Amino acid sequence: MKSIFLFIGRIILAGSFACLCAAPFLFNAATLVLLTQALSMLTLAMLWNLVAGYGNVGVIGQHAFVGIGAYAFFGFAVLAGWGLAVAIPAAMAVTLVFGIAVYGIIFRLRAAYLAVGSWVVAETIMLVASRLEVFGGGSGMAFPAQILKMLGQRPPDRIVTIYLMALVVAIATFLLIWALMKSRIGLGLAALRDSEEGAAVAGVNTRLVRAATFILASPLVGLVGVLSTLQKGRISHIASFSMLDWTIYVLFIVVIGGLGSLEGPIIGTVVFFLLRELLQDYGAFYLIALGALAIAISLFAPRGLWGLARHKFGGDIIPLTHNPK
Template sequence: MTLSETLTSRAAAAVDVSRAARSSKLSALVMLAAAVTLGALPFLVFAKVTDTLVNLFVLIALASMWNLLAGFGGLVSVGQQAYIGIGAYSVIAFADQGVQPYLAVLLAAVTCAVFAVPTSWLAFRLRGDYFAVGTWVIAEVYRLLVVRVDSLGGASGKSLSGLSGIDQTLRGALTYWIALGLALASVAAGYLLLRGRLGLSLMAVRDEETAASSVGIDVRRAKRLVYLVSAAGCGAAGGVITVSSLSVNPDAIFSVQWSAYMIFIVVIGGIGFIEGPLLGAVVFFALQQLLSDYGSWYLVLLGAVGMAAALWLPRGLWGVVRDRTGLSLFPVGYFVRTRAADVDSH
């Protein structure tokens, strides 16, 4: 063996490359315990607490889908409320046909993915700011189409059928569990997608689309896939909103306010981090609970917080945590471990 081969062998023996650092493995156990605890909450607390947490889980799912779309795919949309509305009305329509509403939530996700295919053909003809505005216009078109369908209640909306025979306590617990499942599935879906080749492709497209295309990445396919996943997640969230509120109103469910919530949460938490929507949703949810009694000042304060975060925390709260501690709860890159320290190669 030559001297260079010997040095290379010793260097390789001193370096361990893995997909997770020790802190990530420990945090995974903590998150698993937290998920189990959250799953048991209907047996431990009053229904009012779990009913409130349903809103938090919906926000986590929506923000995770928007972060996947914009933070990793570079597709800044302000029209994801289109799929929230389609998902909500899909649950209403399936329930009217005799489908159990909780099962209809899953079918609503599939329905939104189907709707997203032709919608993406139109939306992807636009770039940058035009794409953002175009998605909002598309959402408005879907709203106008829905209000013209009398069987869906028209402009006044419609109540959900199919849950009246279920005990109220059991219904609240089932709604809580499906909302929790949606939040966990949204985070897990983003994590699994980003750990593979698609994740590398998406981040390459986000950073420089032309360069990504020049090295053989199918840009349109990567964008369309992440767009369909985001649409399905938002549709399922719309379905959960319907089974939680037991009714739907077109102006409320198709409101651009939903996109504003998603953007606010991701900006606060940290765009481009899987952990960002989780932290941002908790902060936003806490602000909602604390400031909701202040009337219009509630919106003013939320706006002030959002502007402050955009100016002084461009990477969000999780970006600050990551820079200071190196902690990654959902590592999608590789870690190079030496005897001295763990260094993230990405």
């Protein structure tokens, strides 16, 4: 039963990957927009899972780095007139600097204090962004047409380009986390996930590991902000720094799928978007259903849907063995 379960899971994963690669040839523009959103959320979920699920840094201010990436990219591409090939890595560098600064502020906090502290920092940055008149202040600004045309002359071409960018970012993020988890650092992260005290006794530098995961994730989260703002064609402090879109939904995805696993964010993203498409026409009941499901999973399956399946069938769909070299 175990081998059959893992075989079917790997076949589904491989088939989904092939389908995503061929999506521009298979689906219309509306579906590609939806898939782009799903890939962006998956990337954020994988990164938050790395920080909170493995690094044990329970932040709820991830939306700050999405907004910083979006605003920095807008500044470099529109205000400074840099090309996309330079503006995108520059925006990631700015987000990295902010990541180091924010961690320097909150690294002494733990548990609820860490969560609240990270949220306060994120909201403060959002309020500062809303006062920046050069970025449109509280109203935001749209990208000039010539910037968007760098992605394609026609809207359908731009949709395909942004989708492919989101796909590459999601794949690169997954491979980076997978390689990290197979290294010595990954062994320390796995120990930290299971028991912080035990990891410290075993010689893991818990402070360094936490800092590494938080700082490593920040520029990639900023890159998702770049993709999001390109897809929307504008920046605004409300959308770019949206706690609901970039933090709350991401937490839901990871909790539902399974915290501290590679498979969890993938499963959680699929469940979230299926529920969103099925229930979004029901107004407030949509959010109520999401909240009720999250509470039920937290109470009866704290390891998430993947943790439940793994306990029943055993093994991992995505092989993960640590290389001591």
